[in-house]
Amino acid sequence: MAIRRPTTRGGWKAPPVGSKARGNMPRSAFLKPGVRKYPYKVMRGGRWVASEKGLMAAYRRANQQRDRATAQAALRRLNPMRKKQGKKTLPLSK
DSSP, X not given: OOOOOOOSSOOOXXXXXXXXXXXXXXXXXXXXXXXXXXXXXXEETTEEEEXXXXXXXXXXHHHHTTOXXXXXXXXXXXXXXXXXXXXXXXXXXX
16 A cells, blocks of 8 residues: 655645635736636735746646747746746746
8 A cells, every 4th residue: 555645845736626615716817818728827925926936837727728929928938937936947838
């Protein structure tokens, strides 16, 4: 029987579709605000700020759904954050 170990790193937990928490998020917290898809912001200190993990999750999900425009939008917001932290940036595809 496998022992389940607690993870030490926090992951991205977006509120489920149709939930009250997701409905309370501002439209600016989504990459597709009209349909409230691809949330990427979190509440920190009373302000909604972009989350690197949220942007990575949105980027990966958009690629899975073959939504190139949204994936590119996520990368345009993500790469400056990663560059500022000294991390490798992801290439923008054409």
